[in-house]
Amino acid sequence: MRYLICALLPILLFSCKEKAVDQRPNxxxxxxxxxxxxxxxxxxxxxxxxxxxxxxxxxxxxxxxxxxxxxxxxxxxxxxxxxxxxxxxxxxxxxxxxxxxxxxxxxxxxxxxxxxxxxxxxxxxxxxxxxxxxxxxxxxxxxxxxxxxxxxxxxxxxxxxxxxxxxxxxxxxxxxxxxxxxxxxxxxxxxxxxxxxxxxxxxxxxxxxxxxxxxxxxxxxxxxxxxxxxxxxxxxxxxxxxxxxxxxxxxxxxxxxxxxxxxxxxxxxxxxxxxxxxxxxxxxxxxxxxxxxxxxxxxxxxxxxxxxxxxxxxxxxxxxxxxxxxxxxxxxxxxxxxxxxxxxxxxxxxxxxxxxxxxxxxxxxxxxxxxxxxxxxxxxxxxxxxxxxxxxxxxxxxxxxxxxxxxxxxxxxxxxxxxxxxxxxxxGQSEGFRDAVYYHYYEYPSIHMVKRHYATVTEEYKLIHFYNDVDEWELYDRKKDPKEMNNVYDKADYADIVKDMKKKLIEIQKHYKDFERLKYSQP
CATH class of the missing domain: 3.40.720.10 (Alkaline Phosphatase, subunit A)
Incomplete structure (x- = not known):
């Protein structure tokens, strides 16, 4: 019996070790x-x-x-x-x-x-x-x-x-x-x-x-x-x-x-x-x-x-x-x-x-x-x-x-x-996933002198508001203008898009609790 236990011990230890391994992903x-x-x-x-x-x-x-x-x-x-x-x-x-x-x-x-x-x-x-x-x-x-x-x-x-x-x-x-x-x-x-x-x-x-x-x-x-x-x-x-x-x-x-x-x-x-x-x-x-x-x-x-x-x-x-x-x-x-x-x-x-x-x-x-x-x-x-x-x-x-x-x-x-x-x-399950993200850059004035701004971005459009020492808006059509060379914020045929994106911006600022910036985004 003693020999049987000794023979089985390595197997038992290996089995215990195997059971102890955490299978969650690295x-x-x-x-x-x-x-x-x-x-x-x-x-x-x-x-x-x-x-x-x-x-x-x-x-x-x-x-x-x-x-x-x-x-x-x-x-x-x-x-x-x-x-x-x-x-x-x-x-x-x-x-x-x-x-x-x-x-x-x-x-x-x-x-x-x-x-x-x-x-x-x-x-x-x-x-x-x-x-x-x-x-x-x-x-x-x-x-x-x-x-x-x-x-x-x-x-x-x-x-x-x-x-x-x-x-x-x-x-x-x-x-x-x-x-x-x-x-x-x-x-x-x-x-x-x-x-x-x-x-x-x-x-x-x-x-x-x-x-x-x-x-x-x-x-x-x-x-x-x-x-x-x-x-x-x-x-x-x-x-x-x-x-x-x-x-x-x-x-x-x-x-x-x-x-x-x-x-x-x-x-x-x-x-x-x-x-x-x-x-x-x-x-x-x-x-x-x-x-x-x-x-x-x-x-x-x-x-x-x-x-x-x-x-x-x-x-x-x-x-x-x-x-x-x-x-x-x-x-x-x-x-x-x-x-x-x-x-x-x-x-x-x-x-x-x-x-x-x-x-x-x-x-x-x-x-x-x-x-x-x-x-x-x-x-x-x-x-x-x-x-x-x-x-x-x-x-x-x-x-x-x-x-x-x-x-x-x-x-x-x-x-x-x-x-x-x-x-x-x-x-492959994308239903219900967000359709827009929120961006906010703060480090101005500083090296490279990029002005403070925030944005909301969808797959189709990007709305940016530069604030602090300026008050300027930009809109880009990401599908038609992927290099972002043309700001269409003031274009008449994008007026409805601007309105929709501003509404989305307000919603997303509320969602992410950026209440300090929210006041700058109100119509």
């Missing part, structure tokens, strides 16, 4: 910073190829009307974590502190038995709640030799390229720290491709030699748009830094008599350059010194049009060079899931904290409710739940992530969360 949330939807080949193949990120779209669902509530880094992240609009979670801009009494969805998942980890860029605070393990970049972070705040080691510095390091940490956690009896929430958050766009050494040769297709609106003159578009400080020629952004060495700027546009122009370049190892600097100089030498010869004879062409190419080369490393990292993590039997029960999300201008309207950066800034990539796969290769056009927002993840985990979301679960859309 959640892998991948987010990059300022990754434009038009910079992912699942959306647009004219600029680059992102084969690994595209795998998520191929195996799951691609949202073509995903958007943000407030197109700026830290507020977007606060909305994602809390499931509340900025006016309720308190993080209205990058400067205003985050209210740490706010309950976030990782806290709820952790309390419900999920193992939780975050690696990469958070952008506010250095001690995020609800995580068993974290290593987060110090504020914006650096592309080379970054500093991290950690859960258990204090502040540390690690040599290497940041995108690769964040990927290494993510895979290391999956390999060595994951509790196999628990479902996990793993937030894999890239700094790239945030300004100032310093590519890894392995991508410098390829991307500095590329020529990118220019957008049709590169030389936009804003003839039908209002004060906000005409006065924003986001022009590639006038408002982009030469050292930090275009990688013109400070001494070359001095030799050519080019002044700093922002006081941190040269220091932004020097900060990254000085963090590089000797080998990394050698690679940088090998590829960027020839660019500087050619620019020194050409600059004295360049007019503003010439500079626009040149600066656009320099911007795109570095921006897409940074994305190449992100795509490789995503591929490594997806491969790990596939090779370790984690794919079938893991929800994988790829998104960005907002959209970004890639020369459209002559701009870089974000902030506006216009499409390139407002729309984000959103790709989600969940085998056995989401069919492969689906495209969805519903108006979904970063507001919806908290609600979706909690419901996927079988948890009833708190009543004060404002998002809508995407679970029905995963199954």
């Amino acid at each position: 959640i892998l949330f991948i987010m990059s910073d300022d990754h434009a939807y038009q910079a992912i080949s699942a959306y647009d193949t004219s600029l680059t190829q992102t084969p690994n990120i595209d795998r998520i779209a191929t195996d799951g669902i691609k949202f073509t009307n995903a958007c943000v509530t407030n197109s700026i880094c830290a507020p977007s992240r606060a909305v994602i974590l809390t499931g509340k609009h900025s006016h309720l979670n308190g993080k209205i801009d990058n400067r205003f502190p985050f209210d740490t009494t706010q309950v976030t969805f990782p806290q709820i998942l952790q309390e419900a038995g999920y193992q939780t980890a975050m690696f990469g860029k958070l952008h506010f605070g250095n001690n995020p709640k609800g995580f068993d393990q974290f290593r987060i970049l110090d504020d914006q972070g650096s592309y080379y030799a970054p500093d991290f705040f950690t859960a258990h080691e204090g502040k540390i510095n690690i040599k290497g390229y940041t995108t690769d390091l964040i990927t290494d940490m993510t895979i290391d956690w999956l390999e060595n720290d994951r509790d196999e009896t628990k479902p996990f929430l793993l937030m894999y958050l890239h700094k790239a491709p945030h300004r100032e766009w310093f590519p890894a050494p392995r991508h410098q040769a390829e991307f500095t030699s590329k020529t990118f297709k220019e957008p049709e609106t590169l030389f936009d003159t804003f003839e039908t748009r209002g004060t906000a578009a005409r006065t924003a400080e986001m022009n590639l020629v006038k408002h982009m830094n030469y050292a930090g952004d275009s990688k013109i060495y400070p001494e070359v700027m001095d030799a050519l008599g080019i002044p700093e546009y922002m006081k941190w122009d040269k220091s932004a370049f020097q900060k990254e350059y000085n963090r590089m190892t000797e080998e990394e600097r050698a690679s940088w100089d090998k590829h960027y010194q020839p660019i500087n030498e050619e620019f020194k010869k050409a600059y004295p004879n360049m007019n503003e049009t010439d500079l626009m062409h040149w600066r656009y190419q320099r911007y795109m080369q570095d921006y897409f060079g940074c994305i190449a490393a992100v795509d490789e990292g995503v591929g490594r993590v997806l491969d790990y899931l596939d090779n370790n039997d984690l794919d079938d029960n893991t929800i994988v999300v790829y998104t960005s904290d907002q959209g970004f201008y890639l020369g459209e309207h002559g701009w870089f950066d974000k902030r506006f409710a216009y499409n390139e800034s407002f729309k984000t990539p959103l790709l989600i796969k969940w085998p056995n739940v989401i069919k492969s290769g689906i495209t969805n056009t519903q108006m979904v927002q970063n507001l919806d992530f908290a609600q979706t993840f909690l419901e996927a985990a079988g948890i009833t979301p708190p009543k004060d969360m404002q998002g809508e679960s995407l679970l029905p859309l995963f199954k």
Whole structure:
């Protein structure tokens, strides 16, 4: 009998272990910073190829009307974590502190038995709640030799390229720290491709030699748009830094008599350059010194049009060079899931904290409710739940992530969360889903000088109200004018649409409890 028990013991223990495994889905949330939807080949193949990120779209669902509530880094992240609009979670801009009494969805998942980890860029605070393990970049972070705040080691510095390091940490956690009896929430958050766009050494040769297709609106003159578009400080020629952004060495700027546009122009370049190892600097100089030498010869004879062409190419080369490393990292993590039997029960999300201008309207950066800034990539796969290769056009927002993840985990979301679960859309059930979203940007006056505004957006129309120091309305027909070149607010044949959209705006402000702005929207 004793031998029989001994023989059966491993089987009994294995059986007990199997019963103890929590079968709720794992959640892998991948987010990059300022990754434009038009910079992912699942959306647009004219600029680059992102084969690994595209795998998520191929195996799951691609949202073509995903958007943000407030197109700026830290507020977007606060909305994602809390499931509340900025006016309720308190993080209205990058400067205003985050209210740490706010309950976030990782806290709820952790309390419900999920193992939780975050690696990469958070952008506010250095001690995020609800995580068993974290290593987060110090504020914006650096592309080379970054500093991290950690859960258990204090502040540390690690040599290497940041995108690769964040990927290494993510895979290391999956390999060595994951509790196999628990479902996990793993937030894999890239700094790239945030300004100032310093590519890894392995991508410098390829991307500095590329020529990118220019957008049709590169030389936009804003003839039908209002004060906000005409006065924003986001022009590639006038408002982009030469050292930090275009990688013109400070001494070359001095030799050519080019002044700093922002006081941190040269220091932004020097900060990254000085963090590089000797080998990394050698690679940088090998590829960027020839660019500087050619620019020194050409600059004295360049007019503003010439500079626009040149600066656009320099911007795109570095921006897409940074994305190449992100795509490789995503591929490594997806491969790990596939090779370790984690794919079938893991929800994988790829998104960005907002959209970004890639020369459209002559701009870089974000902030506006216009499409390139407002729309984000959103790709989600969940085998056995989401069919492969689906495209969805519903108006979904970063507001919806908290609600979706909690419901996927079988948890009833708190009543004060404002998002809508995407679970029905995963199954092709769109009836009763919202037909409009609400947007509100606050950070003015500030860098780039984009005026305060709010908007309501449907699949067909976008109504924007710029307020504070102006009082101007704009309406765009999203179907007929996808590049948003023509403000039709004052056109007689759109009068009924304006009336309907204003009514919708008032309803949505009431729904989301933005009562302070509601008074500006009354007829």
